[in-house]
Amino acid sequence: MKRISISIVSVAMVLIIFFPVFVIFEWAFSTIWYGTSLFPTQLGFRSFIQVIQAGLGKSLILSFTIAPLVVLFSALISIPAAYIIGTKDIKSKKLIENLFLIPLIVPPIVSGIGILSIYTQLGLIGNYMAIVLVHMIGATPYMFRSVEASFESIDPSIEEAARVLGATRLRTILRIYLPLVTPGLLSGSVFAFSWSLNEFLLTLLLGLPNIVTLPVFLYRYVGGYYISPGPASAISVFLIVPSLFIVYLMEKYIKSEYVAGAGIKG
Amino acid sequence: MKPKVKFSVALLYLSPVIIFYSFIFVLPLILVFLQSFGLYSLGSTKPPKFTLEYYLKFFDLKGPYLESLWFSFWNSALATVIISIISFFLAIFFYFVNFKGKSFISATYKIPLFIPYLISAFAWWNLLSPGGYVQRLLAAARIVNPNMLLVNDPNGIGIIVANVWMNFPYMVLLIIGTLKMIDPTLIEASRTLGSTFWKSVFKIVLPLSMPGFLAGSILSFIGMFGAFSVAFILGASWPQYMSISIYNDVTQFSQYGMASVQSVVYMISAILITYLYTKIIAKIQGERK
Amino acid sequence: MRGKVIIFVALIVLLAVITAMADTSSGLTGPQGPIPSWDTVVQMAKQEGSVSWYAYGAEYDKLYFESLIPKFEKQYGIKVNFIFGDWYAFLQKLLTEKKAGQSVGDMDLVFTWSIPFNDAWNAGVVWKYPWSYVIPNARNIVDAYLLQYTDMIPTNGAFVPFIWWQVAFLYNKQMVKNPPQSWDDLMAWVKANPGKFTYCDPNTGGSGHTFLITLSQWLYGYDRYYNSMGLPYNKALGSELWNTVGPKGYSLWGYLKELQKYMYQPGFYPAGNSAAISLFSKGQVWLEPQWLDVTASWIKQGLLDPNIVGLYIPKPTMDAGGMDGLFIPYNAPHKYAAMVLANYLLSNEVQTGIVLDRGGAFPVVTGVMNKPEVIQAIKTQPYWVPLDSVTNPLWLRSGLYMDELMKDWTQIIAKSQ
Numbered sequence: 001m002k003r004i005s006i007s008i009v010s011v012a013m014v015l016i017i018f019f020p021v022f023v024i025f026e027w028a029f030s031t032i033w034y035g036t037s038l039f040p041t042q043l044g045f046r047s048f049i050q051v052i053q054a055g056l057g058k059s060l061i062l063s064f065t066i067a068p069l070v071v072l073f074s075a076l077i078s079i080p081a082a083y084i085i086g087t088k089d090i091k092s093k094k095l096i097e098n099l100f101l102i103p104l105i106v107p108p109i110v111s112g113i114g115i116l117s118i119y120t121q122l123g124l125i126g127n128y129m130a131i132v133l134v135h136m137i138g139a140t141p142y143m144f145r146s147v148e149a150s151f152e153s154i155d156p157s158i159e160e161a162a163r164v165l166g167a168t169r170l171r172t173i174l175r176i177y178l179p180l181v182t183p184g185l186l187s188g189s190v191f192a193f194s195w196s197l198n199e200f201l202l203t204l205l206l207g208l209p210n211i212v213t214l215p216v217f218l219y220r221y222v223g224g225y226y227i228s229p230g231p232a233s234a235i236s237v238f239l240i241v242p243s244l245f246i247v248y249l250m251e252k253y254i255k256s257e258y259v260a261g262a263g264i265k266g
Numbered sequence: 267m268k269p270k271v272k273f274s275v276a277l278l279y280l281s282p283v284i285i286f287y288s289f290i291f292v293l294p295l296i297l298v299f300l301q302s303f304g305l306y307s308l309g310s311t312k313p314p315k316f317t318l319e320y321y322l323k324f325f326d327l328k329g330p331y332l333e334s335l336w337f338s339f340w341n342s343a344l345a346t347v348i349i350s351i352i353s354f355f356l357a358i359f360f361y362f363v364n365f366k367g368k369s370f371i372s373a374t375y376k377i378p379l380f381i382p383y384l385i386s387a388f389a390w391w392n393l394l395s396p397g398g399y400v401q402r403l404l405a406a407a408r409i410v411n412p413n414m415l416l417v418n419d420p421n422g423i424g425i426i427v428a429n430v431w432m433n434f435p436y437m438v439l440l441i442i443g444t445l446k447m448i449d450p451t452l453i454e455a456s457r458t459l460g461s462t463f464w465k466s467v468f469k470i471v472l473p474l475s476m477p478g479f480l481a482g483s484i485l486s487f488i489g490m491f492g493a494f495s496v497a498f499i500l501g502a503s504w505p506q507y508m509s510i511s512i513y514n515d516v517t518q519f520s521q522y523g524m525a526s527v528q529s530v531v532y533m534i535s536a537i538l539i540t541y542l543y544t545k546i547i548a549k550i551q552g553e554r555k
Numbered sequence: 556m557r558g559k560v561i562i563f564v565a566l567i568v569l570l571a572v573i574t575a576m577a578d579t580s581s582g583l584t585g586p587q588g589p590i591p592s593w594d595t596v597v598q599m600a601k602q603e604g605s606v607s608w609y610a611y612g613a614e615y616d617k618l619y620f621e622s623l624i625p626k627f628e629k630q631y632g633i634k635v636n637f638i639f640g641d642w643y644a645f646l647q648k649l650l651t652e653k654k655a656g657q658s659v660g661d662m663d664l665v666f667t668w669s670i671p672f673n674d675a676w677n678a679g680v681v682w683k684y685p686w687s688y689v690i691p692n693a694r695n696i697v698d699a700y701l702l703q704y705t706d707m708i709p710t711n712g713a714f715v716p717f718i719w720w721q722v723a724f725l726y727n728k729q730m731v732k733n734p735p736q737s738w739d740d741l742m743a744w745v746k747a748n749p750g751k752f753t754y755c756d757p758n759t760g761g762s763g764h765t766f767l768i769t770l771s772q773w774l775y776g777y778d779r780y781y782n783s784m785g786l787p788y789n790k791a792l793g794s795e796l797w798n799t800v801g802p803k804g805y806s807l808w809g810y811l812k813e814l815q816k817y818m819y820q821p822g823f824y825p826a827g828n829s830a831a832i833s834l835f836s837k838g839q840v841w842l843e844p845q846w847l848d849v850t851a852s853w854i855k856q857g858l859l860d861p862n863i864v865g866l867y868i869p870k871p872t873m874d875a876g877g878m879d880g881l882f883i884p885y886n887a888p889h890k891y892a893a894m895v896l897a898n899y900l901l902s903n904e905v906q907t908g909i910v911l912d913r914g915g916a917f918p919v920v921t922g923v924m925n926k927p928e929v930i931q932a933i934k935t936q937p938y939w940v941p942l943d944s945v946t947n948p949l950w951l952r953s954g955l956y957m958d959e960l961m962k963d964w965t966q967i968i969a970k971s972q
Contacts, residue, residue, distance in 0.1 A: 006365045009356075016431070017374050020389035021381075023399065027392070032857035035397055035836030042857065054614065077282040084279035088271040096280070103291055104485075105536050107492025109509045110529040113516055114294025117301070120651035125644070133290050140283065156268045198382045201494045201509075205516075209609070209640025215384050220614065222388045222499060227829035228614065229392065230856060236385045243380035251373045330966060395830075397837035413750075418826045503756040503824045504969035514758065517643040519962070520674055 021240060027233035047230035048237075051217075056235065059217040066213065067196040069132045071189045074140040075147070078188070082144055082181075083173060086151025087159065097148075100141045111137065112205045119206055126210035134206055135196040142191035150184025151177065190250070214239060295533070302526035320527040330504075330511070331528060335535065337505040338497075341422040342490035345429040350483050352430070353437035357475075358467055360438065361445045376435050383432060387499040390428040391417055394500075417500050424500035425507075432496070433486045437479075444478030445471065480547050488536055508532045586684070586890070593691055597631070599891035605634040606892035610666035611642045615852050619913040627899050633892050642667045649680040649884050660886035663893040668879045669706035669954040672714050675882065682883040685712025686894050692901035695920040698949055705878055706954030707780065716878035717900050718909060719917040722765040723873060723940045725835060725845040728865035734842060737870035738773040739803075742810070744842070745817045751841040753819040753831060756969070757961045760828035761877065766844040767811075767964065768957040769874045772950070774801040774810060780953040788955040794963065811968050824969060832859065844873070848915030851938035855914070861937040868944040874952045875945060878919060914938065917945065 027033070028047055030040030085093060103111075115134060116125075124130040154177065162172045178185075200215040207216065214235065221232035277284075300306040304317035324331045360372055378386060393400040394416035405412035417424035448471065456466040490496075497507035506514075508528055515525040586596075600606075610620055617639050624635045645665050652660045667675075675681050687693050687702040693715055696702060701716050703709065726734040735744035745752045757763035772780055775796060797807040805813070815821050819840045825831040828849045834840045836859045850866065853859035881900070883893045899905060906918035910929050915938050923929055924942055933939040 002363070006363060009359055010365075010367065010371050013371055013375055017377050019399070020386065020393060020431070021377070023392050024385070024389050030857070034858065034860040035833065036838050036860070038402075050614075054617070077286050080279040081283045084271065084276045087268060088276065089268040090271050090276045091273045101540075102537065103287070105488050105492075105540050106291075106295070106533045107494075107509055107529075107536060109492070109494055109512050110298060110533045111291055111294050113512065113522070113525055113529055114296075114298040115290065116516070116647070117297050117306075118294055120647055121655060123651075123655075125648055133286075136286065137291055140286070144283070160269070194380065200382070200384055201513075208644045209638045215382055218382070218384055218388075222384065222391075227827070227833065228852075228856060229388075229858070231614070232385075232388055236381075236388070239385060240381060244377065246380055247373055247376050250376075251369070330970070333970075396834060396839050413820065415820050415823050418823065418830065420822060501826070502969075503758065503826065504965055517641070518758065519958075520643075520646075 024233045024236045024240065027229045028237045030230060047234035051221075051231045051234045051238075054217075054231070055212070056217065056238065059212050059214050060238070062211060063197055063214040066128070066132055066135060066211075067193045070135040070139050070196040071143075071192045073132065074136045074143040074192050075185060075189065077136075078140055078144040078147055079173075079181075079185075082147035082151050082184075083177065086148045087154065087156055087177075100144050103137050104141050108138070108201050109205075112202050115202070116205055124206075126207060128211060131203055131207050131211050131213075134202045135199050137202075138199065139192035139195040142195065143188035146184040146188030146191065147181055148184075150181035154180050190246075298526045298529050301522055302530045304523060307522060317523075320523045323524065324527045324531060330506075331508075331531075334506050334508045334511045334528075335531065337422065338491055338508045338532075339535070339539075341425055341507070342429070342487055345426045345433070345490055346483050346487040348426065348430050349434045349437050349486055350479065353434050353441055353482075354472075354479065356434070356438045357441035357445060358471065361442055362463075375438065378432050379435050381432075383493070383495040384499070386432050387428050387496045390424060390431065391499050394424050394427065418502045420502050420505065422497075422501065422505075425496055428496050428500055429490050429493075433490065437482045437486060440478050440482035441475055444475040448474045477547075477551065480543075484540055484543050488540060491539075492532070492536055590685075590689055593689070596689060596891050596894055600633055600889070600895040601631065603633070603889040603892045605636060606889045606896050607636040607638060607661055607663045608666070608893075608896060609638045609640065609645050609662050609664065611640060611645075612666075613848075613852065615848070615855075615913060619908065622912070623900070623905060623908070627896060630899070631895060633895065635896065642671045646671050646675055646680075649675060649886075650678055652886060653678060653680050658886055659888050660884060661888065662884050663887040663889045664881050664883060664896055666717060666879065666881055668877045669708050669952075670958050672705060672710065672880075672882055673708045673954065675884075676710075676713070680885050681713050682885045682887060682890065683711065683713055684883075684890075686883065686890075686897075687712040687715045690715065690894055690898040690901065692898050692903075692920065695901070695903075695922060697919055697921055701878055701919065704951075705880060706876055706952045706957070708954045710882075714880050714882045715897055715901065716880035716919045717897075718879050718913075719875065719919050720761070720877055720879065721847050721873070721875060721917055721940070721945060722762050722769075722844050723847060723866045724869050725832070725843055725850060726865045726867075727835070727838065727841040727863045729863050730838070731841050731865070734865065734867065735869065736867075738770070741869070742814065745814055748841065749817045750819050752814075752817070753823075753825060753834060753840045753843050755828055755831040755843075756824040756826055757964050759826050760831065762828050762831065762844045762846050762849070763824070764957050764961050765874055765876075765952060767807075767960050768952050769872070769950070770810070771797065771807045771956075771960065772874070772953075773871070774803050774805060774807055776802065777950060780956060790959060793956045793959045797960070797963070808967050811964075815968065822969075829853075836860070838863075846915070847938055847940065848913070851915030851936075854938055864937045866938065866940045868940050872944075872950045874950045876952050878951075880919075 026040060029043045029045070031044040031046045032042035033040040084090065085096060119125050119127075119130060158176055158180075159172055162176050163169075167175065198215060199213075200219065203211060203213050204216050204219060207213065218232060218235045218239075221228040221235065297306055302320055304319070305314045307314060323329060326332075356375070360368075392398050395401065395418075396415070401410075401416055404410045404416075405414075410416070415423075416427070452470055452474075453466055456470055457463070461469065492509060494507075494509040494513065497510050498513075501507055501510055509532075512525045512528045512532070515521040515528070591599075608620075610616070612620075620639070621637060624637055627633070628635055642665075645662065645667065649660070649662065672681070687710070693702060696716065697719075702712055705714050705716060724734060731748075735741045754766045755763040757767050779796065800806045800809070803810075819834065825834055828846055831840075831843050832845055832849055832853050835843055835845070836853065847866065850859070850864060854861050854864065881897050883890055883897075887893055901920055903920065903922055906920050906923045907926060907929060909916050909918055910923065911932055914936070918924065930942070933942055
């Protein structure tokens with residue numbers, strides 16, 4: 001009985017997860033696939049060549065340079081806040097923690113149309129750093145929560161000891177706390193990175209025409225004027241392969257519960 | 267004991283975050299709010315003038331907007347319920363059952379977390395649209411009527427399927443997280459007292475893992491309620507998710523006033539739902555104790 | 556304490572630097588007074604030295620547009636800065652520049668379609684200069700009327716058409732031997748072949764809204780819309796009209812509701828042109844209105860079996876257009892260069908390329924359709940309709956009524972389920 005249920009769950013899981021992934025690969029390599037046939041009738045690399053010629057490289061560079069900046073800046077503004085909330089006893093602590101959730105609760109389109117007004121007024125539409133800031137809206141709460149949890153778990157007497165020995169507060173933070181919160185910082189970085197990599201709507205609304213990140217590039221083939229399954233799938237392959245690699249790394253090095261935060265991204 | 271710190275000092279440390287969110291988040295929301303009353307306008311050069319016109323339009327019972335809001339709500343709520351049920355059983359499975367190849371399976375189910383929404387939505391569009399593999403399979407197995415639409419359909423079936431696929435791993439992780447905090451001797455004790463596995467799961471594990479479970483479901487719900495990509499690819503002409511309706515008003519029709527009202531109501535609904543939900547849950551939990 | 560202050564100040568400075576990044580550029584403005592000679596324009600354009608061209612469209616359009624740029628640069632020595640994006644983003648950029656009182660912007664030539672042009676015109680961000688009468692190649696336009704109107708919206712010569720898109724009826728040649736030759740036969744055909752006809756959601760695909768506007772013109776008589784041309788647009792006229800029974804025995808909404816009962820999955824409308832052609836490709840539907848260029852791109856991508864593709868224009872006609880085209884923003888820094896680029900885009904060479912290289916769209920100038928290689932291509936490629944069926948009569952879409960139709964359609968037809 002137990003055996004059977006294990007097999008059923010395992011097989012179902014693999015099927016359900018890999019079916020969509022399989023279809024994406026199938027489309028990416030098909031060059032002729034009429035709607036009436038069950039499988040592609042001709043395979044090739046045309047879609048890959050097409051997306052590379054259409055500027056996939058530029059989008060890859062954009063996405064993978066914006067994301068680290070988002071991580072860096074959101075860490076910079078989160079660390080002081082996480083430090084004070086996590087290691088000290090302050091008033092309204094719960095309230096502040098809850099306020100950090102609001103950027104995740106408010107639908108992105110809502111803040112998006114407000115930012116649209118401001119950015120157009122300031123001439124920041126399509127500006128690289130302006131997009132970094134926009135990505136930080138959703139990335140910072142995750143960063144804050146992870147780092148704060150790390151600070152929370154540190155024995156408060158450590159700081160006192162350091163201060164008694166004559167270290168300034170900045171020094172204490174840098175020398176004592178930073179090494180201790182590294183795990184939280186790491187998992188926060190994973191969330192922030194993944195948030196930025198996935199952010200679509202605000203980049204579409206505020207980044208065009210210059211900032212074509214991977215999701216926006218993909219959008220041209222699935223939601224724009226035409227649906228082109230071939231190129232769209234080819235781009236997806238470029239995104240899925242590194243993702244599978246990240247899953248592998250996370251399984252190996254980071255506690256999987258930390259990964260949970262990556263779930264909100266649309 | 268953590269040392270006490272004055273609120274003003276704490277504020278100093280919080281200031282980078284506060285300044286950041288004031289400019290990029292609070293200020294835009296204020297503008298949206300003003301725009302919804304006609305007190306500010308991106309599109310027109312006319313002088314601003316206070317008006318309730320857009321609100322009246324929104325709350326017109328025959329109008330499209332309330333229906334959009336309701337559709338976004340029930341569709342995401344249904345998906346949340348499905349996700350919760352599936353995830354609970356999977357979490358129990360992964361937590362209690364050990365078998366060969368478990369690490370592979372438990373890595374597998376996390377894959378959707380790392381696939382962008384747009385891609386997942388597109389993949390499901392492919393599978394569920396007429397002639398797609400899943401649609402053919404279900405029709406051949408007579409699970410669905412061959413003529414039944416599974417994407418871009420008025421009931422949002424496609425949206426629900428894709429949302430479930432994308433969000434359940436997140437819930438499973440959260441629930442496993444709370445399961446780990448349950449004292450394992452409790453379960454053992456109940457088992458030795460003669461209760462069956464499932465009985466002890468429902469009597470002991472379920473109530474104890476409730477807090478994490480409920481927190482996870484509201485996070486999933488809110489994510490789906492406000493999401494854009496999935497509804498954009500898999501949604502029907504009607505009814506529309508509120509996010510799609512706002513997007514169309516901004517990009518297609520340049521109706522900024524209407525878009526702002528929808529945004530304000532959308533935002534308030536999201537915050538209110540979260541707030542009420544946590545209040546009610548806290549109350550129920552409190553009573554139980 | 557000092558530590559705190561340092562962190563604080565550093566972060567503030569950082570944020571301030573990031574937020575305060577607005578850029579402005581300077582340049583020349585174009586002619587203001589009497590129409591200059593073309594030689595003068597070209598000379599001034601060369602002095603300006605560069606031009607920014609903002610365009611939207613599908614992947615195939617982007618590829619074709621990009622292929623034109625080196626040729627133009629070589630011919631005139633004017634550098635082209637090509638920006639490919641979405642028209643609403645361009646419009647928003649112009650609106651805010653206007654609001655901020657920015658007299659010199661950075662967009663020189665904008666490729667868009669009728670409705671956004673109309674919005675831009677009303678917002679005062681279009682350069683109100685009749686430059687369509689300045690550029691020599693515009694004299695070859697297929698119909699002089701197109702220099703004054705686009706989708707029946709007055710342009711006052713400030714908009715020049717560039718590409719002629721065309722919707723036709725796409726039918727499955729293998730399954731259907733007698734597609735409805737005229738609009739009069741459509742309802743009967745759909746009833747005789749239940750579940751085999753569809754048209755896409757007009758808000759997400761142009762084949763849907765072109766279908767709707769042509770249908771309404773057929774129902775009420777083209778004159779009703781034609782006469783309204785040049786008059787101020789009257790929203791009430793449309794709303795009233797579409798609820799009244801026309802000479803064909805139906806009101807527009809009545810016709811669409813009746814049609815819906817026999818369509819593919821009553822109440823379901825494919826989300827966009829591609830979703831519609833995808834259904835066609837899978838053999839789910841046998842007849843639908845569809846763009847020639849979408850059909851062309853699906854055949855080229857190996858997604859649609861050319862052997863099932865049949866295309867024709869139902870009688871009396873399917874509206875021509877959109878005739879998407881170009882306008883110059885009020886604050887364009889290089890207006891002369893923009894005119895020279897626009898003139899190049901209307902050249903016989905580029906317009907021939909629209910047929911032969913881009914495929915699936917018609918030229919907007921005369922002297923292309925009668926070239927032997929063009930005639931040959933249209934005859935042999937599966938994604939064209941016979942030439943004589945689009946040249947006469949040249950019915951046009953009525954942009955503003957169409958826009959209204961799109962909005963009302965969601966409420967009256969899509970919601971009626």
